[in-house]
Amino acid sequence: MSHVQLAVGEVVDATNWKVDLPESILESLSSESELEYPLIFALTSQTTKTHVGVRQFSAPESTITITTPIAQALGLSIGDIVKLKHTSLPKGSAVKLKTETALDWKPLLERWLPTNCTALTVGDTLMVSYLGQLHKAVVEELEPENAVCIIDTDLDLEIVGGNQQFDTLTGFEYDMPIALSEVPLTKETPDYLFVEATNGVLYVGPELATSRESFTYRITGTRELTASDLKKLGPSFSVCGYGMATLTLAAPAVESQEGSKLCPVCSKWVPEQSFILHTSFCQRNSIKCECGQVFSRQIPSDHWHCPVCSANGVGFEEAHLKEHEPSTCSCGFEDTFLNVAYHRASDCPERIILCRFCHLSVAQEIASAADKVLGITGHESHCGNRTADCHICGRPVRLRNMEAHMQQHDVQRRSRGTPVTCKNQNCVAIVKDESNALGLCSKCFGPLFSLDNDPDGSRLRARMERKYVLQLSTGCGKSWCTNQYCRTGTGIQRSFKDVLPIVKELLLMNAFYFCVDQIMAKKAMFVYEDGVYDRAWRSMAITQCSNETEAEEWLQTHAPKLGEAV
Ligand SMILES: [Zn+2]
Ligand SMILES: [Zn+2]
Ligand SMILES: [Zn+2]
Ligand SMILES: [Zn+2]
Ligand SMILES: [Zn+2]
Ligand SMILES: [Zn+2]
Ligand SMILES: [Zn+2]
Ligand SMILES: [Zn+2]
Structure with missing residues (x-):
């Protein structure tokens, strides 16, 4: 594909470093030979050049949709012309970013970069969104070149400038009851969370993306969220809902039930020595509703029993009833308001996912039963059926099988027997047969x-x-x-x-x-003790390859390291 000129059709208020392109670009690319994923394009304005990934091929013909940070970096506004060219970049190994704000940048960027950027170019000014605020990060240096691909690579992150101390975050307090509202409250995601929403409903979801219609967890009563539950939320999470809730960073100690008796009125464990005193007090002062809930003195006027489900509560009856109302998802799925919300968070075909194979944000589509077993979406199922040539054996391999294929190569690599080299200490030839008793080549x-x-x-x-x-x-x-x-x-x-x-x-x-x-x-x-590979493998590498660079690469893909052989 040669240079294509496109007009900036839209600048979207997003923070990612990706563009939307017209479908015709994808068509012209598809006619080219094997496409390398992720797709990377060089984008040139009159002043600057950068490299971007693609979000979707859905922009109107002859136009490009860019995000605010790209527009700012390239000095572009709507109607401006940019030059676009499909390109490929080496995998990045290191990036040095300059920041101004005090944040715990490393874990944040480790998650933010691969989902928001496909390629980086020295000079890019990234806008990283965190807790609803934008933070500037300028790409100062890159390895091995001034523009690199950052997908499927181990990036060595170096952050300069800014204070590396973590900001104290606003939001809610742990261990204290919070009054919930529609406006989500945010905090850094902990490793463990004990949630108690005794009266009302608490919705838990990723930062700023939580509402009654979009959430990851809906909690009534108590629930433990473990590290694996919380991992789904990203670096920060938010809560909203109605009623009261208490979030604790540790599980409450289980009250010892030895030497205690269960009060028949309030269903609490009471120490044996004060049991009689407690129950008589409880009986006099408490009243138990037919639903089982115990109130002191009298049943509050806003206590309700849901006519549809078994829920009951105090206040927020309307909020609860709304969950039973019929609702329709944009994909056509019809159910109650609550079930449509669950559907949106799980198997709605229109749910946007980041495809692990093409690295585009796409609708997940409908997954077959077999796909579900494999844990892949409908889109990934057919996207992963495309093939790419294995860089080790050169055979075409389906993208979805690439990981397993690479593991096979790795097992092969580790189980290879050490080659025999010529007994002449100045020679590194490999001896294949024992044609002479001296062991010489x-x-x-x-x-x-x-x-x-x-x-x-x-x-x-x-x-x-x-x-x-x-x-x-x-x-x-x-x-x-x-x-x-x-x-x-x-x-x-x-x-x-x-x-x-x-x-x-x-x-x-x-x-x-x-x-x-x-x-x-x-x-x-080329053959010396490098502390990584046996000398015989270095001999094999330089014998097989035409130069030292190739030989180093050959070692990585073919030779077992010291102590690694099986
Ligand atoms: Zn009691
Ligand atoms: Zn009741
Ligand atoms: Zn109900
Ligand atoms: Zn849907
Ligand atoms: Zn895909
Ligand atoms: Zn292979
Ligand atoms: Zn000599
Ligand atoms: Zn020899």
């Missing part, structure tokens, strides 16, 4: 080979002796030689008399020190 053994009848190997030993004597006294004369047992390699001049004892020692060793040709000498420089 064919190239190193070649000069020692003879068709002579040599039953006890004495002639072979004589040839080696001659070779060593020549190496140590005269040298191989090759400028690249670094052999520690060669006159050329060491530059040490030795007399014939000095050479003989060294040769004798060499012949007793189970290793050899012969000079090698220039290509092998260069390859041998």
Whole structure:
């Protein structure tokens, strides 16, 4: 795809670094060969250039929909022309961001970045929304290049500027009853929450996205939210509802029931020694409604029993009845107000999800029973059926199977047997067969080979002796030689008399020190103790690949690390 010119059709008030493009762009891309996901586009205005991801292909023809931060960064307003080009970027390894506000940036950005950005470019000014406020973060440095893709990569985050201390957040207090309202109250998501909504209903959902129609949890009575429940809410969560609720960061201690008796009137556990006193007081002062709720002295006038379900309460009867009213979802699903809200939060086909394969925000569509078992949405089911070539074996693999496929490669990698290298310490060739008893590669053994009848190997030993004597006294004369047992390699001049004892020692060793040709000498420089891979694997890598960069990559995908082999 060459450059396309588009007019800014709309600037949406969102914080992500993504654009909406016309469908025709997707069509023209689809006609190209294998598409690489996520899709990344270079976006150029008259003043600046950046790289963006795509949210949807739904913009009117010839126009582009951008978000406020992109508009600000590129100095764009509606009607301006931008140049767009499909491109691919290397995976980012590190990013340095400059901020002004005091926030716990790292955990926030670790979640915010992959959902809101596809690519980063040095100079981008991101607007990170947190607790309803926007916080500026400028991309100062990136590795390995000035523009990188940040999807499916481990980003090393460095934050400079701003105070790294966490702000005290406004919202509600823990351990204190709060009067709930339609306006959601927000807090940083804890690891555990004990919720008590004894009178009324508490809705719990992600930050600022919680309402009676949109929530993750609806709680009446008491409920424990564990770390895995709370993880679904994101870095901060909010609550709204009606009635009163108390949120506690620890489970209330279970009252000891030993030495206690259950009061038949108020259903509370009462210490045995004060039981008689309590029950007589309770009987005189309490009144139990037919529904089981106990009130002191009299039943309040706004106490109600729902005619539809088994709920009862004090006040907020209208709010409760609303949940039974019929309602229709935008997808056509009809049920009660409450069930439609549950439906929207779960299997409404129009619910927007971030697809794990194409990384676009898309409607989740309808999941089949099999998809549900796999935990993927309807969209992801067909999106994941597209194939991409495996970067290790080159075979086409369905995106949904890629993870399992990579795991297979990993098992293969770890279970590979260590290769055998040439016994010549200056040579890194791989010995595939045992054509000679010395364990040398064919190239190193070649000069020692003879068709002579040599039953006890004495002639072979004589040839080696001659070779060593020549190496140590005269040298191989090759400028690249670094052999520690060669006159050329060491530059040490030795007399014939000095050479003989060294040769004798060499012949007793189970290793050899012969000079090698220039290509092998260069390859041998790649083989050293790196503390990660066995030398034999480094030998294998440089033998298989045409240069050191390729060999390093080959090691990562093919060689087991030290201690990793199974
Ligand atoms: Zn009682
Ligand atoms: Zn009642
Ligand atoms: Zn009801
Ligand atoms: Zn729906
Ligand atoms: Zn998708
Ligand atoms: Zn593969
Ligand atoms: Zn060799
Ligand atoms: Zn030499």
